[in-house]
Amino acid sequence: LAVVAAGVIFGFPLLSAWGMQRVPAAHGGVVLGILPLATVAAGAVLLRERPSLGFWLVSLTGGAAVVTFSLLRGGGSPWSEAGIGHLALLGSVACAAVGYAEGARLTRSLGGWQVICWALVLSFPLLLIPVVPAALAHGLPGSPQSWAAFLYVALFSQLLGFFAWNRGLAMGGVARVSQVQLLQTFLTIAASALLLGEAIDAMTLGFAVFVVVSVAVGRRMPVRR
Numbered sequence: 001l002a003v004v005a006a007g008v009i010f011g012f013p014l015l016s017a018w019g020m021q022r023v024p025a026a027h028g029g030v031v032l033g034i035l036p037l038a039t040v041a042a043g044a045v046l047l048r049e050r051p052s053l054g055f056w057l058v059s060l061t062g063g064a065a066v067v068t069f070s071l072l073r074g075g076g077s078p079w080s081e082a083g084i085g086h087l088a089l090l091g092s093v094a095c096a097a098v099g100y101a102e103g104a105r106l107t108r109s110l111g112g113w114q115v116i117c118w119a120l121v122l123s124f125p126l127l128l129i130p131v132v133p134a135a136l137a138h139g140l141p142g143s144p145q146s147w148a149a150f151l152y153v154a155l156f157s158q159l160l161g162f163f164a165w166n167r168g169l170a171m172g173g174v175a176r177v178s179q180v181q182l183l184q185t186f187l188t189i190a191a192s193a194l195l196l197g198e199a200i201d202a203m204t205l206g207f208a209v210f211v212v213v214s215v216a217v218g219r220r221m222p223v224r225r
Contacts, residue, residue: 007099022085
């Protein structure tokens with residue numbers, strides 16, 4: 001439960017939010033396209049799933065494309081402001097992958113909704129440490145739209161979504177089911193245009209399509225459980 005909490009309650013939200021402050025949301029959506037591949041790797045280590053060589057080769061191709069996109073958007077330097085943002089997003093991917101795989105393993109004995117609920121209960125005292133002093137020092141400013149977005153993230157991204165997600169990973173296997181995350185890239189890019197008014201350029205779309213196609217091909221490769 002501590003591993004799940006560290007991955008999906010602390011690591012992924014903090015690093016992804018920090019990274020998204022430094023890159024457009026559309027670019028972040030492409031970087032997060034590597035999450036299915038990272039989840040497969042975590043499943044291979046923690047759950048002893050065995051994807052075929054073809055699966056790994058295609059997955060590595062997609063991962064290389066994501067890293068290339070990150071460096072190009074960072075001006076070719078990983079230490080630029082945008083480059084650091086992309087590195088933070090890659091770190092968030094690693095945290096989520098481990099949390100997902102461990103959550104799937106626990107779900108087989110504990111249950112999907114119980115895993116995320118207990119992980120949140122376990123995290124609550126630790127979350128008070130940074131939240132309470134910040135609230136006392138700065139108050140709780142924010143527009144109604146911001147608080148609505150916060151409520152959505154809290155209820156769906158951090159709670160209800162995991163009810164089905166943990167159960168699905170446990171039932172169908174991490175390698176196979178994690179490929180559903182491919183939709184996240186397209187949905188993030190579409191949401192960045194609709195909600196934030198960001199312009200989507202040809203490079204972003206091109207890399208997004210390439211990443212999705214590469215993992216879609218890998219999904220057809222054998223995986224032993």
